[in-house]
Amino acid sequence: MTGPLIVVTMGDPSGIGPEIVVKALARRCIQAFCRPVVIGDATRLADAARLLQLPVVPRPIEDPGEARFGDGTIDCIDLKAVPPGHPYGVVSAVSGAAAYRYIERAAALTRSGRTDAICTGPISREALHAAGHCFHGHTEILARLTGTPEVSMMLVGPHLRVIHVTAHLGLADAIAAVEPALVERTIARGRAALVAAGTRNPRVGVCAINPHAGEGGLLGRGEEADKIVPAIEACRERKWFVQGPLPADTAFFRAYRGEFDLVVAMYHDQGHIPIKLLGLEAGVNITIGLPVIRTSVDHGTAFDIAGRGIADEGSLVAALRQAADLSSRH
Template identity: 65%
Template sequence: MSRPTIAITMGDPAGIGPEIIMKALAHPSVHSMCNPLVIGDAQRLRQAGMIIGTQLRVVALDDPAKAQFSSDSVQCVDLKLVPRDLPFGEVSAISGEAAFQYIKKAVEVVSSGQAHAICTAPLSKEALHAAGHKFPGHTELLAYLTGTPEVSMMLVSPKLRVIHVTTHIGLLDAIAKIEPGLVERVITRGYDTLTKAGIANPKIGVCAINPHAGENGLFGRGEEAEKITPAVEACKAKGWDVRGPLPADTLFFLAGRGDYDMVVAMYHDQGHGPIKVLGLEAGVNVSVGLPVIRTSVDHGTAFDIAGKGIADERSLVEALRQAVDLAPKPAAA
């Protein structure tokens, strides 16, 4: 099977993105599992390479088709947006605009078939806004660029996949927002992502909202029967292996030992907690429902340590691994 090409966006050039990219691409295992194609600025990557002391060559490309992948080089589609003297660790409209353009270019590269998935280094919301791009983050920006009306967040670790029905809203607002149509759409997005990645008939567990899945109405106000069960039954009617609503504590234990391919969490902390217990360096953020697969590191720009060569690249390595696992598989060479 030929290796998939993963478009890696450099993120905010004043953050740790350039450093963790250079560190990650120094791992031979990365090159053995994919063809990493960086969308960014070659000069900034060279600066980062000097900071971390790597021998990797950075090859500047004006066309992704010219990439010649090798384990001793970094192939970079060079947008030439970063001044040589741009300081690390500072918010600026220049770096925000650059981060926006890297994402825009990556979408073009994947949409044209020159890469199979996108893996993003972190950007700064503040810098993005300073550049005039009023998006909360990568997910909303990618949804805008691809014309996607609704996107779900999936967190992935080596032992667990969790897709969220709601994310960054308060708990009371989350419960109010949950309804059968939304739950069914989220399950469908997760199912489609897993099957396209080669997981036949994935086993999906759906969390309840209340303790003990409501204990037949003893806890809560009937949310399981009203908001979740109709969606589970609709998915079962399609022939899918979907089970729930199940008590979240037990479901996460079963999924962690391999009984389920994916868990559907109802709200932010219900899904994030179990993933982060497994280790921040292991968690990967996946945007589900876009026409392209996008994975991301599970951390921010870390301006306080940017340019010091001490940033940890393990989350990026894992994000690349998950991009490979979830990307539609290219045909054998």
């Protein structure tokens, strides 16, 4: 097997993470573009394989150098973080602690150069908090673990790429957090990521905060003029193709039609809803600005269906492909 070595975190053990990892890595096509090593619990993966009736066997290892990448096996750095019979479908401090340990090990291995990229399974914020890890999600955890002061969330789906100025904040807090320097840095990070991926002069559309882009100040409190326009003007001074602030509905329509390579969303749902509407099973979450490559599924733990064997692994497969592609260009 050839390709970049990618560590795959199992996600919250009580969610669908174990199932989608087994289903994804059981696909023979994965071997064509990467060498995956799971960080998780081998017994949990074995449970998932039995549930799914798939002829794959987790192979416990302690280091990526021990991986064999053989057919019918899943190399797993086995942290033995959850006890046998641990329940599915519930928020658990045990699972939250385990999920954090998987991420922590993945970050350490990739920062040291032992692996090429990280691909993460879904975690539960509530479980993390129950375990004493008070982070909003992967983005903030990996920023802390890598000593990175500021990162951005980029979502990539069919026909659309979106980068977020703010992410895991309540709406009022998100609007308060938007300010010109942050908007400019977010545009710059997103543009740099696209250039690194081969887009020579990315076309960027920037969303407004208010409906109709504020109607010249009639809607909202002048946020567009105060918080967004200065950033766009600064980017244009660099001779970048940046348009906005645009009404969000217009920006996403134009991007879907092919007019923009990247849309800049001001807050979480503004960017997430269009991506997920276009295809949750194909969406990928990429953290921009880290010293390591990290991609992720674009969905949650789905506790309501965990342990039933019906979860779709498509987003994880797409995230692995994206991690492999980014690694090859790095």
